[in-house]
Structure formats: structure tokens, C-alpha cells
């Protein structure tokens with residue numbers, strides 16, 4: 254019992270490699286959930302692969318690669334937060350609620366902003 258208490262204390266207050274590895278696994282599970290369940294994430298995945306392939310084929314320079322990677326990362330972060338908010342909202346308020354609708358729309362706006370930025374960066378990077 255004492256040992257269990259000590260383990261919990263370490264996991265809460267100190268560094269624990271198994272706990273850190275478990276956190277990575279949870280995050281990876283979240284990524285897989287998003288890709289398997291969200292149509293928008295599937296579109297992002299296809300777009301990401303297409304853009305990376307085009308980047309390799311056209312031979313982008315370092316600055317173009319960095320900007321492109323930044324844009325891709327922003328879209329994935331925005332989509333992950335949007336998806337998390339949708340799951341939480343649906344769990345907390347299963348029925349229709351005006352504020353839930355607003356919250357989902359604002360979260361979706363975050364994805365839209367990131368996607369618009371990505372489009373601008375892609376046009377800039379791939380423009381002949």
C-alpha cells in the first residue's frame with residue numbers, strides 16, 4: 254500500500270519514464286482517432302502527403318520547406334483542438350444549445366484561419 258502511494262506521488266510530482274511513454278501513447282491514440290473518425294482530418298492527411306510529395310518533386314529551398322512545415326503543423330494543431338472541443342461539447346451538452354453551436358463555429362474558424370494561411374504559403378512556395 255505504501256509502495257503504491259509512493260508510486261502515485263512520483264507520478265504526480267516527479268519524472269516517470271513509463272508515465273511519459275504512456276502520455277505519448279495517449280497522444281498517438283488521439284491522432285489515430287482524429288484521422289479515423291474525422292472527415293476533415295482525412296482531407297488534411299491527403300493534402301499533407303500531396304504537398305510533401307510536390308515539395309520533394311519541385312525541390313523547394315530551406316525557407317520554403319520551413320514555411321510549408323509551419324503551415325502544415327498549424328492546420329493539424331487547429332484541427333486537433335477543434336476535434337477535441339467537438340467531442341467535449343457533445344459529451345457535456347448532447348442536446349442542441351446556442352452556445353455549443355457558437356463554440357463549435359469559433360473552433361472551426363481556427364481551422365479555417367490556419368487553412369487560409371497554408372493556402373497562401375503553398376501558393377508562395379509553389380508559384381513558378
Ligand SMILES: Nc1ncnc2c1ncn2[C@@H]1O[C@H](COP(=O)(O)OP(=O)(O)OP(=O)(O)O)[C@@H](O)[C@H]1O
Nearest residue numbers: 292293339346347348349350351353354355357358
Ligand atoms: N449541440 C449543438 N448545438 C447547437 N448547434 C450545433 C450543435 N452541434 C453542432 N451545431 C452546429 O452545427 C455545426 C456543425 O456541427 P458538427 O459537429 O457537425 O461540425 P462539423 O465540423 O460540420 O462536423 P465534422 O467535424 O463531423 O465534419 C456547428 O458548427 C454548429 O454551428
